[in-house]
Amino acid sequence: MKKIVTFGEVLLRLTTPGNLRFSQSRDYVATFGGSETNVAVSLANFGIPTEFVTRLPDNDIARACISDLRSHGLRTDGIIYGGDRMGIYFLENGASFRNSKVVYDRSGSSFSTLRPGMIDWETIFADAGWFHWSGVAAALSQDGADTCLEALQMADRMGLTISCDLNYRKNLWKYGRTAADVMKPLVQYSDVIFGAEPEYKEILGIAPVGFKAVNTDYRLNLEGFEEVGKQVAKLVPRCRKMFLELRNSLSANHNLLAAVLYSDRSLKHTGIYDITHEVDRVGTGDAFVGGLIYGLLTYPDDDQKALDFALAASCLKNTFYGDFNLATVAEVEALMNGDSSGRVQR
Template sequence: MAGYDVVTFGETMIRFSTAPGERLETATTVEIGIGGAESNVAVALARLGRRVAWASVLPRNPFGARIAGELRRHGVDTTHIHWVDQGRAGVYYLDTGAAPRPTQVLYDRAGSAIAVCNPEDIDPALATRGRLLHLTGITPALSPSCAEITRRLLTAGTAAGIPVSIDVNYRSRLWTPKAAAETLAPLCSEATILFCGRNDAGTLWGLSGSDEEVARGLAERFDPAVTVLTAGADGALALTRDGTIYREPAVPVDVIDRVGAGDAFAAGFLHGYLDGDVALGLRLGVRLAALKMTVRGDLAVLSDDDIAACLADAGSSHTIVR
């Protein structure tokens, strides 16, 4: 029997962000948090009551302790972290914007402990301990060893019949569209659930047209059981292998912080999918994404009341169990 609902692997960084109206160039104080696509998903799922394990490589120093401790506080199992005595945690800096000035992100993650790790540091059998394995296109971009670990986890999961969700999550600061498309294509071809943003589908694979046409293009190319296309303010849609299309408009929101909204969406969708309901997953995904944007930081730190209202609005009968 699976020990977890979801297992995931990736890098989590320390986040330094300016307060609204401040610039990194002149700020005298910054807010400290953590952020990483896979752990953002893990936290949101844990707060929904799911059993989630997050694996990574972290240094034994205060930043490593901060990352692991914060994830544990939100209910994520961190016992599969590989700890190293040398190395560093990745860092990113958020120069918080306000219209018309965009928010800018500066990365300092090269040579982080996870990027220079040995592929043997993570046991691929971990993939078989969950009901679902969640991976993103960010991790393979970090280094050849991270790409190898991702492939090993994917291979172990699919060999055991474990559903795999892959979020393309293209990052132009990490690699070129050509390199990303070539590396991610074989991974996406093994996905049970494929998440892809409308812009990423165009950048990596030249897909264009209506959202339905883009989703069908992804489905024809990779043949996942479910293709999920996100389109920002235009909402999201899901296309199942039998040709059924589900659509969900975005929820109006007063945005405080957009970072992590896509991860909250993925968590909401996976929550519904684990209950066997694609339509519910889509409804819950857009609602969790909207709620996340009302919270500063990467993590969807939502109260039980927030989540209960969100579940009820999406039509879920699921009860949060802690």
Template structure:
């Protein structure tokens, strides 16, 4: 069984119901989630020995986080205890043409205060096939930026595949701050999740003509990225057309060996929960790569995994790889008898 590691922050999530503004709400639903934790959950359900590395407070919320992870089969051997608080965020569910809104309350969280000497980098990377981290983790502190750089360098020394998702969040840091931190990591990345806007605003690539198709523009940007970072083996992203908060179109993209592969377009309606869709997509790509599948099969699987995630509440997906493959084969809405 392959061993995979993800490293990042998991938070308490408090959500309003559909059609309810946060300032109107008198009750909120509770979930636990975070980008890297969500990927760890999906990879666990795909059959891997999945470990989540983080730091949580030693209180009732911290224990709830640990219970949440274990309920999905995620290993918590490297889950540090300490600090004073679990980061949280509030979700105001969108409806119709009104999009969902996120309000963070994560400053001074246990994870954001994590120091490099608390992590045994070589120890957590022993016998690991892949490590996955996102730009959200970098945004939380300069110390975490340096720690992630150390982790990536050691991973390359130990022959561990490195996966990095830009996952830029404007509410956490500026484009300039993100660009400076991300560019330091790129020489060590094998699998990169980034799109057109990331290429232009975070990697400084000159914008291409808008008259080109989406596919042509994306291919151009990926080829430009490879000129600076030839170490990258795979690049992934999605095209999303937002028709309303509950109706989107989604298509997956995977670039490898100089060619862009695309999934079919999934019509997502009604959307039960959009949050976590990108993490399910990333997990699907990583699973396909680790399994050694052809690129077209990988992108079809990953986009199907993301589409399925949109049908359930909460941050993470508990669908197995068999369920995702079955969904990808069936026509949408058919009864599986």
């Protein structure tokens, strides 16, 4: 199997212990993560050859990060060195009706000062079959967006499948251009698009349908979601498959999840999962994306199975601390097939 390449910024994550507020905490738990990194770890964990491409400073923290990524089976040969610092994000985990909070410290990071011409995309893509990127990589700077374009043009020229997670983060777009202005031309290279409803609205201007489930008996507005798919197909003619992960948050620890797929002028959908005891919600969307890429490659003739696998992977991510989804294929398939008992496996 040809490898998958993901591209983006890996961050040092500093989390307050338990559910302490930033104002209370005197200690922070250090881990690593980031959207495209999380997708890569999921894929490697599922046994897919995966290479993560980024730019890091040449220091001990970056080397610790690379060691961590390699421990999950990631290839890191495409990582280049330069710049002065890693990007950081601080996380305060919410509880009940108090939302979690994220504070970014990414300005001037090695990745945010990346420029076109620094990465040898042709060499990286030589043995690759799939390239995945997200809107976060384009949000940090114009040079970052231009580097995304450089990668997309090379991936297109070399015949790779290209996937994009829209991944809109309003607090990152600070260099004078809107996300829609930058992302619309880049998204045109996509064979597969992932996103949540608000992201399709911000990037492509498509009004949300809504997902207000309070239990698993909720009925999806299938006609509305099919219309969203039709609009994406018109706006991005190259796109073969459009995915929406749906979430309704009843509290910081109680969420209902579902997902839909529009492809070949038809809509597929999952059932609804009721998540009542979250350990760590961060990275669940990335687990969905990683699960979908795995599913599309593993079940190429069964989009429904790929979609069900992806949502089950996303649900299981809620049970792991940190950004990364550490669920095995067997665990995801068990949940997908109805085993949600939580019994001890002997």
